[in-house]
Amino acid sequence: DAGVIQSPRHEVTEMGQEVTLRCKPISGHDYLFWYRQTMMRGLELLIYFNNNVPIDDSGMPEDRFSAKMPNASFSTLKIQPSEPRDSAVYFCASSLPLGRADTQYFGPGTRLTVL
Amino acid sequence: GQQLNQSPQSMFIQEGEDVSMNCTSSSIFNTWLWYKQDPGEGPVLLIALYKAGELTSNGRLTAQFGITRKDSFLNISASIPSDVGIYFCAGPAWAGSYQLTFGKGTKLSVIP
Numbered sequence: 001d002a003g004v005i006q007s008p009r010h011e012v013t014e015m016g017q018e019v020t021l022r023c024k025p026i027s028g029h030d031y032l033f034w035y036r037q038t039m040m041r042g043l044e045l046l047i048y049f050n051n052n053v054p055i056d057d058s059g060m061p062e063d064r065f066s067a068k069m070p071n072a073s074f075s076t077l078k079i080q081p082s083e084p085r086d087s088a089v090y091f092c093a094s095s096l097p098l099g100r101a102d103t104q105y106f107g108p109g110t111r112l113t114v115l
Numbered sequence: 116g117q118q119l120n121q122s123p124q125s126m127f128i129q130e131g132e133d134v135s136m137n138c139t140s141s142s143i144f145n146t147w148l149w150y151k152q153d154p155g156e157g158p159v160l161l162i163a164l165y166k167a168g169e170l171t172s173n174g175r176l177t178a179q180f181g182i183t184r185k186d187s188f189l190n191i192s193a194s195i196p197s198d199v200g201i202y203f204c205a206g207p208a209w210a211g212s213y214q215l216t217f218g219k220g221t222k223l224s225v226i227p
Contacts, residue, residue, distance in 0.1 A: 033213075043205075093157070102148055108156050109156070
């Protein structure tokens with residue numbers, strides 16, 4: 001099993017640029033979660049989807065952030081325009097049906113640096 | 116929202132030593148999860164606890180769900196170099212929730 005796949009693994013961009021992070025969940029998982037990890041705030045949930053529908057986006061920091069899940073095997077997290085304070089590691093996780101908290105599998109993350 | 120406090124924040128131990136770390140909350144959790152994050156990777160679930168007082172093992176790892184439901188403990192016996200990483204406790208933001216609240220982690224370094 002391939003596990004959760006994220007791309008790119010590393011992204012360096014300049015302030016003001018658009019950034020798109022990608023995630024392919026584990027096949028058969030119908031919940032998908034986006035997290036952000038920083039030294040100051042730890043791991044924070046940004047948004048999660050069930051069957052491709054956004055369920056709770058209350059963790060999305062501001063309107064510059066948007067997430068989509070056009071189909072069961074692909075999701076994107078977009079930041080436009082990016083700012084230096086967005087620098088963090090962004091994780092995607094997917095979960096077995098029923099989305100139990102203990103069934104989340106994390107991807108390897110995308111390390112974003114905004115200069 | 117609920118917050119989880121982990122201690123210690125970091126620890127350095129000699130290979131072969133036992134390790135203890137804990138996680139506390141001001142509110143009750145119905146599930147406690149312990150994850151490990153290796154450098155450059157995402158968190159991986161180690162142990163899940165579902166009942167107050169429950170003691171669960173996974174190899175050299177043992178975790179306990181505190182009786183008060185406001186704390187949990189993780190012990191690692193006979194540490195080895197590959198135990199290096201960050202250990203997180205986590206729990207559902209509320210009962211039945213799919214959203215996880217994470218502690219800030221305990222960073223473990225093992226000296227060979």
